[in-house]
Amino acid sequence: MKDTQKKIFLLGYYGFGNWGDELSLRSIINDLEVISKATPYSFYYLVLTQDSQFSPRSFSNLLVVFRKKIITVLREIARSDYVVVGGGSLLQDSTSFRSLIYYSFLLGWALIFRRPLLFYRCGLGPFHRALSQKIVAFILKRMKLFVARDQESADLVRRLSGSSNRIKIGVDPVVSIDENVLNMTHTKPTVGFFVRYSSLANQDLLVNVLKYLQARIPERIEIVAFHYEYDYKIASQIANQVNCQWKYFQSIEEIQPYFHQLAAVFTMRLHPAILATMMDVPWYALNIDPKIESFANWWGKRNLVLWQDLSEETFFKLYMQCQDIFKNNIEIKNQLRRLDDQSRIWLGEILEQMDNDN
Secondary structure, X not given: OOOEEEEEEEEOOOOOOEHXXXXXXXXXHHHHHHHHOXXXXXXXEEEEEOOOOOOOOOOOOEEEEEOOOHHHHHHHXXXXXXXXXXXXXXXXXXXXXXXXXXXXXXXXXXXXXXXXXXXXXXXXXOOOOHHHHHHHXXXXXXXXXXXXXXXXXXXXXHHXXXXXXXXXXXOOHHHHOOOOOOOOOOOOOEEXXXXXXXXXXXXXXXXXXXXXXXXXXXXXXXXXXXXXHHHHHHXXXXXXHHOOEEEXXXXXXXXXXXXXXXXXEEXXXXXXHHHHHHOOOOEEEEOOOHHHHHHHHHHOOOOEEOHHHOXXXXXXXXXXXXXXXXXXXXXXXXXXXXXXXXXXXXXXXXXHHHHHHO
């Protein structure tokens, strides 16, 4: 056991029931544990969470900090050695301006106590208010590192921070997912459709498209609520109209085995697309989210569907073209793995540099 321990305060959209964020947290801590093996010290993690009962089971060197206990949150940030924003797009105002103010206040508090700010495998934005950009620019100009998960986020960071030497282009932390799952099934009887509410959506048209697809493929269609609180209502409605099953995950351990038995994924969320990629499952998406569009660039966006182009035959035609669309998936996975490794190297280098400076 190492004598010296460094405290890392982790900020993210953790404990809200979105499995993409919980998988991101697991991957980020795994990265830090790998880095720790090459250092004379170990890490202790303080994780900001919405759910006071939330705790990643795999890690004993971890304490959750309930976000509503603001005095405790501020105290632990002040006592930490590093503050890491991990995964997701925490700084944005499209969901809530209040949320942006909350997280910006915490990061500003860290700066008051001279705690190094590290953004690791994150997105940034979007921003709909000029004030939001000014607040975020103030923070970004004082960060030590920003490993962006995509080119678009990196470009926005450069514009707001006025700097480029502390900005790297990595990849989403869910890419780190371990592909080797015991009891893998060799049959793939299911096509999973991961839904979310969207103001762009024409639910009746979507139902007709799924009925058309269901009548023409041998696999069964299943509707999935990946973020239960936000997705379960529309998932159950669509499943009832299509006359198929719907499901949600009760634990993080259920996710990989489920993906391994999928013949294809249709998604309105980013992380099911990433999971499908890393497990060699063809995936298609409705183009309602810039994050999905950015990830689909790896396939020339051939697996994307615009709402205005959606018709009964659209998904069926894409499904029949899967071998052609995904013929280069192995090489794409290898490139994503290289970015995954490089992201970890960048984080390790900046931690070593700051340790030497002290």
